[in-house]
Amino acid sequence: MTCSLKDLPEKVQARVIDLQGELFTTQHLMDMGIRNNTVIKVIRKLFFGSNYIIEIGNEHLVLRKHVAQCLKVTTLF
Amino acid sequence: MSKSDYLILIGPPNSGKTTLFNWITGYKKQTVNYPGSTVDLSFGLVRQKKAISSWTLVDTPGVYSLSSPSSEGEVTKNILKEAIKNKNLRGIVLVLDATRLKRQMVFAFQLKELGLPVILALSMYDIQKQESPFDLSTLSKQLGIPVCPIEGLLGGGVFQLLDAASIHFKDRPMFPASARTRFENSGFKELAAKRKKPKSTKKLAPMKTGITSYGHKISSLPSDILFSTWSKKKQEEYLKKAKKIVDKVSIQKATDKIGKRTRKVDSWLLHPVFGFVFLSLILFTFFSGIFWIAQPFMHFIDSSFSWGADKILNLGENRFIWNFIANGVLTGFGAFLVFVPQVFILFLGLYLLEDSGYLSRAVTLVDGPFSRIGLSGKSLFPFLSAFACAIPATLSARSISSKRERWITIFVLPFMTCSARLPVYALLLGFLFYESSAWKPGLIMSLIYLLSLLLGILASGILNIFLKSDKSSSFLMELPLYRRPVLFSVFLSSWSRTKHFIRKAGPVIFTFTLIMWITTHFPRYPDLRPEEQIQKSYAGQFGQMIEPVFKHIGGDWRVGVSLLSAFVAREVFVPVLAVTLKNTEFEESTGKAFQSPLTETMQKARLADGRPLFSTASILALLVFFMLSLQCLSTTGIAYKETGSWRFAAFQLISFNVLAYMGAVLSYILLS
Ligand SMILES: Nc1nc2c(ncn2[C@@H]2O[C@H](COP(=O)(O)OP(=O)(O)OP(=O)(O)O)[C@@H](O)[C@H]2O)c(=O)[nH]1
Ligand SMILES: [Mg+2]
Numbered sequence A: 001m002t003c004s005l006k007d008l009p010e011k012v013q014a015r016v017i018d019l020q021g022e023l024f025t026t027q028h029l030m031d032m033g034i035r036n037n038t039v040i041k042v043i044r045k046l047f048f049g050s051n052y053i054i055e056i057g058n059e060h061l062v063l064r065k066h067v068a069q070c071l072k073v074t075t076l077f
Numbered sequence B: 001m002s003k004s005d006y007l008i009l010i011g012p013p014n015s016g017k018t019t020l021f022n023w024i025t026g027y028k029k030q031t032v033n034y035p036g037s038t039v040d041l042s043f044g045l046v047r048q049k050k051a052i053s054s055w056t057l058v059d060t061p062g063v064y065s066l067s068s069p070s071s072e073g074e075v076t077k078n079i080l081k082e083a084i085k086n087k088n089l090r091g092i093v094l095v096l097d098a099t100r101l102k103r104q105m106v107f108a109f110q111l112k113e114l115g116l117p118v119i120l121a122l123s124m125y126d127i128q129k130q131e132s133p134f135d136l137s138t139l140s141k142q143l144g145i146p147v148c149p150i151e152g153l154l155g156g157g158v159f160q161l162l163d164a165a166s167i168h169f170k171d172r173p174m175f176p177a178s179a180r181t182r183f184e185n186s187g188f189k190e191l192a193a194k195r196k197k198p199k200s201t202k203k204l205a206p207m208k209t210g211i212t213s214y215g216h217k218i219s220s221l222p223s224d225i226l227f228s229t230w231s232k233k234k235q236e237e238y239l240k241k242a243k244k245i246v247d248k249v250s251i252q253k254a255t256d257k258i259g260k261r262t263r264k265v266d267s268w269l270l271h272p273v274f275g276f277v278f279l280s281l282i283l284f285t286f287f288s289g290i291f292w293i294a295q296p297f298m299h300f301i302d303s304s305f306s307w308g309a310d311k312i313l314n315l316g317e318n319r320f321i322w323n324f325i326a327n328g329v330l331t332g333f334g335a336f337l338v339f340v341p342q343v344f345i346l347f348l349g350l351y352l353l354e355d356s357g358y359l360s361r362a363v364t365l366v367d368g369p370f371s372r373i374g375l376s377g378k379s380l381f382p383f384l385s386a387f388a389c390a391i392p393a394t395l396s397a398r399s400i401s402s403k404r405e406r407w408i409t410i411f412v413l414p415f416m417t418c419s420a421r422l423p424v425y426a427l428l429l430g431f432l433f434y435e436s437s438a439w440k441p442g443l444i445m446s447l448i449y450l451l452s453l454l455l456g457i458l459a460s461g462i463l464n465i466f467l468k469s470d471k472s473s474s475f476l477m478e479l480p481l482y483r484r485p486v487l488f489s490v491f492l493s494s495w496s497r498t499k500h501f502i503r504k505a506g507p508v509i510f511t512f513t514l515i516m517w518i519t520t521h522f523p524r525y526p527d528l529r530p531e532e533q534i535q536k537s538y539a540g541q542f543g544q545m546i547e548p549v550f551k552h553i554g555g556d557w558r559v560g561v562s563l564l565s566a567f568v569a570r571e572v573f574v575p576v577l578a579v580t581l582k583n584t585e586f587e588e589s590t591g592k593a594f595q596s597p598l599t600e601t602m603q604k605a606r607l608a609d610g611r612p613l614f615s616t617a618s619i620l621a622l623l624v625f626f627m628l629s630l631q632c633l634s635t636t637g638i639a640y641k642e643t644g645s646w647r648f649a650a651f652q653l654i655s656f657n658v659l660a661y662m663g664a665v666l667s668y669i670l671l672s
Helices: A023-031 B017-025 B071-085 B098-113 B125-131 B136-143 B158-168 B177-184 B189-194 B223-227 B232-249 B257-269 B274-314 B320-337 B340-355 B358-372 B377-386 B390-399 B403-415 B421-432 B439-466 B487-521 B530-536 B538-551 B557-565 B570-582 B598-604 B616-628 B633-643 B646-671
Strands: A002-004 A013-019 A039-046 A051-056 A059-064 A071-075 B006-010 B042-048 B051-059 B089-097 B118-123 B147-149 B476-478
Touching: A013 A023, A023 B232, A023 B476, A039 B358, A051 B358, A059 B257, A059 B358, B006 B017, B006 B071, B017 B042, B017 B051, B017 B089, B017 B118, B017 B158, B071 B089, B089 B098, B089 B158, B098 B118, B098 B125, B098 B136, B098 B232, B118 B125, B118 B136, B118 B158, B125 B257, B136 B147, B136 B232, B147 B158, B257 B274, B257 B358, B274 B320, B274 B340, B274 B358, B274 B421, B274 B439, B320 B421, B320 B487, B320 B570, B340 B358, B340 B377, B340 B421, B340 B487, B358 B377, B358 B476, B377 B390, B377 B403, B377 B439, B390 B403, B390 B633, B403 B439, B403 B633, B403 B646, B421 B439, B421 B570, B421 B598, B421 B616, B439 B616, B487 B538, B487 B570, B530 B538, B538 B557, B557 B570, B557 B616, B570 B598, B616 B646, B633 B646
Parallel strands: B006 B051, B006 B089, B089 B118, B118 B147
Antiparallel strands: A002 A071, A013 A039, A013 A071, A039 A051, A051 A059, A059 B476, B042 B051
16 A cells, blocks of 8 residues: 555555655655665644654654655555 | 853753763753753863863754754754854764664764764663664764764763863864765855865874774864755655664664563553553642651751750840841751752652653643643643753743644743742641641642642643644644662752852842841830830831732732742742741730741731731732742843733733732632
C-alpha cells in the first residue's frame, strides 16, 4: 500500500518513497535523517491524531499531522 | 569581541556542545537534556591544565547542518561567516552525538566538503561504549578528520580533544586546494584574482590517524558561498554513506538496551491518556513541593532574623545606627531571604524536569492542544523557564520555528509565575493562611502556578482569534534518551542560579531599605508621637499623594509605595513592605516597633481609621494584581529586542498593567 505517512496505520512498517512539500519542511526532515528508503513506523498518534510519534532505526521522533503528510510511504509487508 | 582566534563548537541540538564548553572554559552555562536549549552565543577562553590559551571558544545554538532553516541556525552561521571574514577562525569542533551518529555524520561531510578546518568530538561516548564501541581510528580515516571520544558527564576526553585541536589547528587553517578550485569555477573568478596567493604551505606534523593538518592561511572566501543549500540528492547520498560508515566501524552489534528502556518508559509517559495524567501529576507535585519542602528552612531563617534584630535593638533602639540595622537592613534582607529556600527548590525542580529528558515528552504531549490555540508544544519550554525568569524564557522562544507561534508565546510569557513573584505570593498566602497548616498554602500555591499557565493559554487563545493565520508552523522534534541527572551537579547548578538570584536582588533591596528607612524617619519631630511623626515624614507625605490610586484595591500608601517599588524588581515588594510596616506600626503597650515575623506585623497593621490594613479582600486584590501585571521592564526590553517591534512591547506592557489594575479593583469590590 502506498500512502502518506498521515494515513499509515499505527505499528505498520513502511519505507519512505518521497519527501514532498516546502523546502523548509523537507530540509527539516532530512536533518532528522529521514530520506528515501528510510524505514519508518508510526508508534502512536496523540491528541486526536494531531501528533505522530514515529520510529526510525531505534530513535523516536514526534511530528505534526501536516508534516506527516509530506512523507510518501509504502508499506513493507 | 576581541580579535583572538575562535574555536567554534558546532553541532546538532542536544549533542553536548554546552557541556563541552563548560569543561573547556570552566563556565557553568546551563546544560539541558532538551534539543534547542542554547539559543545564543557564549564566549570563553580555552583553559588547559591551568594554562589559559589565547583562543576563544564559542558555544553556538544547535543546528543539524549549515543548510538548516531555523532562526537559531542563523546565529551559528553568522558567527562562522564573521570568523571567516575576520580571519580569526582557528578551527571548528564539530560535536556529534555518538548514539545518533548515523544521521548526524552528514554534518561532518558538509564541513569537510566546504574545506573548513574541523575536528570531531564524539560526545555521549560513555553511552555508546556500553552499547557498541566504535573503531575510532577507522572512523577517523573514513571521515578524514581527527575523532575524539568525549564522556561529557565526567569530562573524559576533554584534554585529548584540546591536544588534538592544538596540533591540528596549529597554523591558521585554510581552504584546501579542492575548495579553492570549486570556488574559482563558480563565477567568482574576478574576486579570486584580486586575492593574494597564500604564503606558507608548511605542513604540520601528521596526527596519529595519519591525517595531515591544513597548511595554508584561510583566505577570505566570500562566505555566502559556504552556505548554499545542498541538493536533496546529495544529502541522500551522504546519509547513505554515513550509515555504511557507522556499520563498518561498529565493533559489535548494538544491543540498544538504553534505547529500549527509554521506549518502555515512554509507552507510559507518552500514552494518549495516561501521559496527560502523569503530566498533571508531575506539575502539581513540583509546584506544591516548592511550598511544602521549603517550609522548615523558611521558618528557620525567619526566626533567626527576628532574633538578630531583637538582639541588636536591645543595644539601644534610640541610637540611629542600631535602629537602621535592625529595622532597616535586617528586616529588609530577612524578609527577602526567607523565600530563598523556595526559589532554590523551584530551580531544582525545573532542572530535574529539564535534565531528565522529561521536558521533551511534556512538549510532545501539549503540542496537540497548544497548536489549536496558536502555540507550539515548544512554547512549554519558555513557559516553564519563565517560572524562573521571563528574560531567558523570552530568548528560548527562539526555538519555535513559526513566527506567529513565537510572538504569541512571548506575549503571554509574563503571565507565568516568575521566581521574583514567589516571595510575594508566599507572603500573601502566609498571611491568608496565618497559623493554619502548611498543606493549604502549598495547595493554593500550586493552583496559582497552574492558573498562571491557564491564563497564558487563555490569552493565547484570544490572540489566536485575532491574528492572521500562518501556514508555516511545523513541529518536528527528536525525543532524547532519558538520563539520570547527576545529583551533585543538579544541586550545584540550582545553587549557582539561586546565588545569582540573591546577588541580583541584593543591591536593589539595600537601596530601597535605605530609602524607606530614611524617608520614614525624616524630617525629625522629636516631640510628636510616632504615628504623627510618620504622617509628617517624607514617605508619609508622598504616600498621601498616591494613596487615592491604591485605595480602590484596599491598600493604603504603604502598600502603594511597596507596589511602586515592585516595578524596579517584583521581589523588592516584600522587603519594602517589611521595612515600611516595621517603621510605621508600633505596639500599643510599649510604643516600640514590632519585632515579629512579617505576617504577624501584617495582621496587626491598621489603617488610619483603625480598621485592619490587610483583609482577605485586599490580599486577594494584591494577588490578582501580581498575577496579571507586567512590572519587569527588562522583560519589555527583551520582548522588544526579540520581536523587533516596539508596538508589540508597548502593547504588552500597557495591556498587562491595565488588566492587572482593573482585575485587582474588581476583585476587591467583589470580595469586600
Ligand atoms: N551521558 C552523557 N551525557 C551528556 C554528554 N554530553 C552532554 N550530555 C548531556 O546531554 C544533554 C545535552 O547537553 P548540552 O551540553 O546542553 O547540549 P547542547 O549541544 O548544548 O544542546 P543545545 O544547546 O540544545 O543545542 C545534557 O543533559 C547533558 O548533561 C556525554 O558525553 N555523555
Ligand atoms: Mg547548548
